[in-house]
Amino acid sequence: xxxxxxxxxxxxxxxxxxxxxxxxxxxxxxxxxxxxxxxxxxxxxxxxxxxxxxxxxxxxxxxxxxxxxxxxxxxxxxxxxxxxxxxxxxxxxxxxxxxxxxxxxxxxxxxxxxxxxxxxxxxxxxxxxxxxxxxxxxxxxxxxxxxxxxxxxxxxxxxxxxxxxxxxxxxxxxxxxxxxxxxxxx
Numbered sequence: 001x002x003x004x005x006x007x008x009x010x011x012x013x014x015x016x017x018x019x020x021x022x023x024x025x026x027x028x029x030x031x032x033x034x035x036x037x038x039x040x041x042x043x044x045x046x047x048x049x050x051x052x053x054x055x056x057x058x059x060x061x062x063x064x065x066x067x068x069x070x071x072x073x074x075x076x077x078x079x080x081x082x083x084x085x086x087x088x089x090x091x092x093x094x095x096x097x098x099x100x101x102x103x104x105x106x107x108x109x110x111x112x113x114x115x116x117x118x119x120x121x122x123x124x125x126x127x128x129x130x131x132x133x134x135x136x137x138x139x140x141x142x143x144x145x146x147x148x149x150x151x152x153x154x155x156x157x158x159x160x161x162x163x164x165x166x167x168x169x170x171x172x173x174x175x176x177x178x179x180x181x182x183x184x185x186x
């Protein structure tokens with residue numbers, strides 16, 4: 001894989017991902033995406049030549065609805081997804097409220113929220129458009145993802161007050177244990 005076209009083609013061939021995307025699409029959420037670790041792990045598994053997928057903690061689904069900020073609505077959406085595909089660890093978050101949790105200014109969209117994720121390799125999402133075409137969102141591009149380089153997004157760089165959060169995540173995640181070709185930048 002060398003570019004976005006290759007990445008989209010690769011992801012479109014993944015039957016599990018397509019099944020999950022259809023499930024989320026059936027909820028008819030505004031500005032929704034499957035993102036972060038689930039997508040990152042699929043790419044890194046492929047780049048490491050793994051024949052089976054590594055286990056992910058959850059499948060992150062984000063959406064943006066400023067008219068319904070109740071966390072209980074997210075839990076209900078998770079339950080709806082569990083009923084559709086029960087063996088998936090769904091995590092659904094409305095990004096219209098997550099800026100409060102992250103102590104940041106309000107996000108303007110789900111892609112704006114992705115841009116505020118800690119690492120460039122997790123600031124990536126996919127969804128289906130109305131024609132069931134796979135759409136990719138990658139506010140910082142995909143080169144770090146494809147070259148297995150983990151860097152902080154601008155909101156978590158060394159000069160920021162949030163950089164310790166990035167460092168803590170790197171220690172906690174310890175991705176090179178699972179994917180030995182991954183290089184972490186602090």
